[in-house]
Amino acid sequence: MTDAQIDQLISRFASPSAPPPSAAATLAPPLALDDLARLFDHTALKPDTTEDAIHRLCDEARTYGFASVCVNPCYVSLAAEALADTDVAVCTVVGFPLGAMLSATKAAEARHVLREGATEVDMVLNVGLLKSEQYDRVEQDLRAVVEAVRDEHADALVKVILETALLTDEEKVIACVLAQNAGADFVKTSTGFSRGGATVEDVALMHRVVGGQLGVKASGGVGSVAEARAMVDAGASRIGASGSVAIMQELEAEGSA
Amino acid sequence: MTDAQIDQLISRFASPSAPPPSAAATLAPPLALDDLARLFDHTALKPDTTEDAIHRLCDEARTYGFASVCVNPCYVSLAAEALADTDVAVCTVVGFPLGAMLSATKAAEARHVLREGATEVDMVLNVGLLKSEQYDRVEQDLRAVVEAVRDEHADALVKVILETALLTDEEKVIACVLAQNAGADFVKTSTGFSRGGATVEDVALMHRVVGGQLGVKASGGVGSVAEARAMVDAGASRIGASGSVAIMQELEAEGSA
Numbered sequence: 057m058t059d060a061q062i063d064q065l066i067s068r069f070a071s072p073s074a075p076p077p078s079a080a081a082t083l084a085p086p087l088a089l090d091d092l093a094r095l096f097d098h099t100a101l102k103p104d105t106t107e108d109a110i111h112r113l114c115d116e117a118r119t120y121g122f123a124s125v126c127v128n129p130c131y132v133s134l135a136a137e138a139l140a141d142t143d144v145a146v147c148t149v150v151g152f153p154l155g156a157m158l159s160a161t162k163a164a165e166a167r168h169v170l171r172e173g174a175t176e177v178d179m180v181l182n183v184g185l186l187k188s189e190q191y192d193r194v195e196q197d198l199r200a201v202v203e204a205v206r207d208e209h210a211d212a213l214v215k216v217i218l219e220t221a222l223l224t225d226e227e228k229v230i231a232c233v234l235a236q237n238a239g240a241d242f243v244k245t246s247t248g249f250s251r252g253g254a255t256v257e258d259v260a261l262m263h264r265v266v267g268g269q270l271g272v273k274a275s276g277g278v279g280s281v282a283e284a285r286a287m288v289d290a291g292a293s294r295i296g297a298s299g300s301v302a303i304m305q306e307l308e309a310e311g312s313a
Numbered sequence: 314m315t316d317a318q319i320d321q322l323i324s325r326f327a328s329p330s331a332p333p334p335s336a337a338a339t340l341a342p343p344l345a346l347d348d349l350a351r352l353f354d355h356t357a358l359k360p361d362t363t364e365d366a367i368h369r370l371c372d373e374a375r376t377y378g379f380a381s382v383c384v385n386p387c388y389v390s391l392a393a394e395a396l397a398d399t400d401v402a403v404c405t406v407v408g409f410p411l412g413a414m415l416s417a418t419k420a421a422e423a424r425h426v427l428r429e430g431a432t433e434v435d436m437v438l439n440v441g442l443l444k445s446e447q448y449d450r451v452e453q454d455l456r457a458v459v460e461a462v463r464d465e466h467a468d469a470l471v472k473v474i475l476e477t478a479l480l481t482d483e484e485k486v487i488a489c490v491l492a493q494n495a496g497a498d499f500v501k502t503s504t505g506f507s508r509g510g511a512t513v514e515d516v517a518l519m520h521r522v523v524g525g526q527l528g529v530k531a532s533g534g535v536g537s538v539a540e541a542r543a544m545v546d547a548g549a550s551r552i553g554a555s556g557s558v559a560i561m562q563e564l565e566a567e568g569s570a
Contacts, residue, residue: 101411102441103411103412103413103437103440103476103507104440104441104444104476104479105413105441106441106444107441107445108445128411128413128414129413129418130413130414130415130439130441130442131413131441132415152411153360153410153411154358154360154385154409154410156358156360156362156386156387156388157385157386157422158386158389158425158426158429160421160425161386161418161422161425164417164418164421164422165414165415165421165422168415168417168418168421169415172415182387184359184360184361184362184363184364184385184387185364185387187361187363188363188364188365190364219360219361222360222361249506250360
């Protein structure tokens with residue numbers, strides 16, 4: 057897409073009354089590569105993940121100083137307890153990974169997970185309704201979750217997962233604008249459960265639309281220091297990865313080489 | 314597994330006070346192959362499914378006389394409206410496809426979808442907790458949904474998705490017993506979103522454990538008349554398929570050959 061086409065979509069869909077995102081999304085200073093660990097949402101969302109695996113995930117997050125662990129809702133309280141004495145946040149997912157739940161259920165789920173100890177909520181946009189051009193309903197769905205989160209926990213973050221692998225560029229731009237209209241803090245590329253993950257091009261496009269206002273989280277398939285650096289260069293302010301430890305070990309090996 | 318091993322697991326985990334399943338699951342007569350259409354849950358659960366696709370799905374279900382359409386929660390009211398003057402049920406999914414939501418969220422989702430017009434709820438068991446050997450919590454999670462469903466709608470069906478591709482045979486048997494203890498109406502093999510779908514062996518094993526009490530739904534990858542027949546022969550009383558129309562057309566071609 058050309059810059060003019062992007063700007064045209066932004067002005068067509070942007071709401072002048074969009075609520076501001078939470079301070080944490082926008083006021084964080086640009087992170088140096090030394091601070092790579094603080095970019096990672098250390099992630100374990102597979103359905104067969106055990107309690108033991110969550111304990112290991114939390115231990116690793118504590119060791120490396122990751123931004124958060126990202127776990128399924130059933131493990132939020134376990135992770136919150138394991139990380140209570142650290143500054144590692146507990147991130148979880150809502151309406152995940154299909155995004156096709158009712159808005160009332162997504163809002164209820166958001167309230168439930170915050171009460172269990174999560175402070176970051178990665179929700180999935182309703183892709184089917186976006187493709188049905190039901191933009192008002194898509195925005196209302198996002199807004200229902202943002203409002204539930206703000207009501208439960210003033211400082212919690214909401215990230216909106218677009219599932220970019222399923223979207224056209226035009227749909228990606230519209231989705232970013234709707235997320236911003238709804239008051240989200242971040243837009244995020246992927247669930248990791250669809251046919252593709254984060255690409256540098258998508259992160260750059262999303263940053264072009266929301267940059268300066270919302271954070272951009274690159275997730276799905278980021279597995280090396282080079283890939284992580286490329287995402288940061290394209291505008292990512294958070295990286296979701298299950299292989300965060302391997303990336304950190306690669307970085308340490310670079311440093312000692 | 315040997316029959317003795319299966320019986321040992323059943324007697325170890327079965328609750329003597331298991332509530333009876335809904336009449337609809339057990340009283341249906343064995344279906345002849347002529348009645349194949351009445352076995353199908355005609356399914357469209359992809360996250361990018363549009364409203365137009367749901368309209369087509371409902372038209373097809375009406376034409377062929379399928380048991381139900383199986384759609385994501387956001388499309389339940391649309392399907393219920395489209396099928397109001399038919400005996401095609403609206404089936405939907407809860408905690409889908411990961412099964413790793415909080416029980417409170419699954420129960421809330423079950424109530425929400427029944428109020429929108431669903432009468433069949435396919436819920437996903439918590440695979441991670443099953444693998445963590447938290448059997449009481451797994452059963453409580455199933456029970457929370459069954460009780461919410463019974464409270465909202467006395468005649469609605471609950472099917473418990475095991476996600477057999479992720480389970481050992483022992484876990485499959487235990488999961489069937491826990492579903493029966495919790496008062497579910499069916500056990501179901503697969504979400505269609507994991508690394509494998511229904512197999513004849515799994516359907517036979519599940520039927521061996523719950524047969525006569527609960528129905529068995531074979532789902533994921535059933536795409537031909539031969540596969541559908543094999544599932545029925547193994548004990549399936551319902552088949553979930555997105556290719557139901559192609560299977561019916563194959564059956565019609567057989568009949569006219």
